[in-house]
Amino acid sequence: MKKALALLLAVCVIASLVACAGGKKESATEKSDTDTKKSGYQVSEDVPEGSVIDGVMTYIDGEDxxxxxxxxxxxxxxxxxxVNVRQYTEEGTFKAFEAHLDRLQDMGINTLWFMPIHPISETERKGTLGSYYAVSDYKGVNPEFGTTEDFQHLVDKAHEMGFKVILDWVANHTGWDSAWIKDHPDWYEHKDDGSIKSPYDWTDTAQLNYENYEMRAEMIRCMQYWIEDIGIDGFRCDHAIGVPANFWNAAVYKLKSINSDIMMLAETSATQGLTEYAFDTCYNDMLYGQALMTKGGVATSSIKDGMDVQPNYCGDSFPMNYLDNHDKNSYEGSIVGRYGDTYAPLLALSFLTPGMPLIYTANEEGYDHEIEFFEKDTVxxxxxxxxxxxxxxxxKLKTGNSxxxxxxxxxxxAEPSNSKLFVFTRNxxxxTVIYAANLGKEAIExxxxxLGVGTAKCVLHVNGDEVDTTVTEMTEKDFLGRDYAPYEFYILIAT
Structure with a gap:
């Protein structure tokens, strides 16, 4: 490990983290080298600025x-x-999903996010099969999907084909069958009566206690396993805002010491505390909300609020632009019900606006169905x-144009002669890439x-169900006095 790991010190002395001798706390200087290697970190009352330790980062600075x-x-x-493995195929396994890799690659997908693949707790389980997010073993694999070897084969094959692979990580809570509950009850938050809490109304899960730094350190070690031993390329972090930012900072330090090119995606709107160091991308919740209202005829000017990158995105971090995901589909309706005919132009917008696009299982199908969350419900x-x-x-546009x-x-x-036409340019x-769309349900004439450029190539024209990818040379004159059908749009590249 890099020499900076020599700086790893704990932020405070916690009774559960230190050995006691005769009722007296053992200081960091009294800990032996053997103890340090065994625990993986030291406990110290003095934490210099710039130190990084298992479970907390106090200050982001230094030469490292x-x-x-x-x-x-x-x-x-x-x-x-x-990828929703359970529902993707009749078998609901890693092996069965592999048959879809060629199709996804042909569609231009290059990164796969797998919803949690870990064993699901049976205690307090919701429904027949339970929630993927009630994890019982962070290093295990749900036998419903296959074995660790099956997943390793899938990861290796995906990598050979050029895909990146990220895992869903549930750090805020565990399921009730986790061995941590029996072995380390102090790793959880407790009610006044001494019983372990559930977060919110997620009664199938137990709330972890992030004041316990021993738990934080073990959580990071579990994340390291998937990066170092299995070779995944990063994490989508569930309910990231429920976990302290200094934990994520320390975790990412450890993970990037293994692989500096991982992706970290936070399931939350961006905050400076999360994007200052740990996270590359966060959910663009504002754009999602504005996109939903487009079906009802929202003014195009309001969509801009969700497209401009907010100050909370520090450095080169960026939004993850989504129209759908497992939560939205299962609890707010299918993409057909939520967007109707607005889906195609908004899908294009999610690729062209600043940030990164997301496609959820069966979005390519235009699937008019709310996929069950706790039961088998094959697409x-x-x-x-x-x-x-x-x-x-x-x-092709996203991956081929800087x-x-x-x-x-x-x-x-841009400011068209009719404000119902929405036009923007990326440079x-x-x-230069240009997007021009009628996002309304009425034709405009x-x-x-x-156009902003002398000539351009139209590389995509969509009108209703017609998707035309014929490359056509166009000039300023071609966009003078043009009529647009409802939801018709053009994408052009300057020449």
Missing amino acids: PVLKKTVAPWLDTCVLYE KWDDEPKYAPLIKALS ALASTNRSITY DGDN NVSFN
């Missing part, structure tokens, strides 16, 4: 390159796909998923706007 905020270069072209796949050609075209790099915040809004040097 791992302490510097970095974003892996591959994230600039990331097209993220959330019914068509031979030719409706939105696959559109996603393929958008993925103007659409995830870390590029450049965006310029990176000589690379005789609309003009300044």
Whole structure:
């Protein structure tokens, strides 16, 4: 490990973390080298600024390159796909999912996010199969999906094909069958009567206690296992805001000491505390909310609020732009019910606006179904998923034009003659991408706007169910007085 690990010191002395001799706390200087190696960290009352320790980071500074905020270069072209293994195939296994890798690769997907693959607690289980987020063993694999060897095979095959793989990580709570509850009850929060708490109304889970630094250290070691032993490429962190930022900072320090190019995605709106160091990307909840209202005819000007990268994104961190995920699908309705005909232009917008796009299981299908969360509910796949050609075209744009790099915040809004037409431009040097869409349910006529460039290639034109990827040369004149059908849109690249 890098020499900076020699700086690893604990932020405080906690009785559960130190050995006691004759009722007296053992100081860091009294701990032997053997004890230090065994525990993996030292306990000290004096924590110098800049120190990084298991479970907490006090200050982000110093010469150590791992302490510097970095974003892996591959994230600039990331097209993220959330995999619901249980529901993806009739078998619901890693092996069965492998058969879909070729199809996903052809669609332009390059990063796979697997919902939690760990064993699910049976105690207080919800439904027949339980929630993926009631984890009983952070280093185990749910036998419903296969074995650790099966998952390793899937990861290796995905890597050979050029995919990155990230895992869903549930750090806020465990399921009730976790061995931690029996072996380390002090690792959990307790009610006044001494029983362990559940967070919110998630009664199938037990709330972890982040004032316990021994628990924090073990949580980090579990995360390290998946990076170092299995070779995954990062984590999507469930309910990230429920866990102290200084834990995430320390965890990422340890993880990036193994692989500096991991992805860290936080399930929360961005905060400076999370993006200052630990997280590359956070949920763009504002854009999601504005996108939902588009179906009802929201003014296009309000969508801009969710497209401009907010100050809470520190350094090169960026938004994760989503229209759907497992929570939204299961509890707020299918994409058909939520978006209707607005889905295609909004999907394109999620690829073109600053940040990174997300596709959820069966979004390419246009799946008009709320997938069960606690029961078996296999996706019914068509031979030719409706939105696959559109996603393929958008993925090609995202991965092939630097103007659409995830870390590029450049965006310029045009002012068409009719405000119902929404037009914006992304630029990176000589690379320019233009989006022009009627996001309304009424046709608009005789609309003009300044293309901003002399000539351009139309690389994608969508009108209703027609997806045209024929490359067509266009000029300023082609956009003078043009009519637009409801939800019709163009994407152009300057030439």
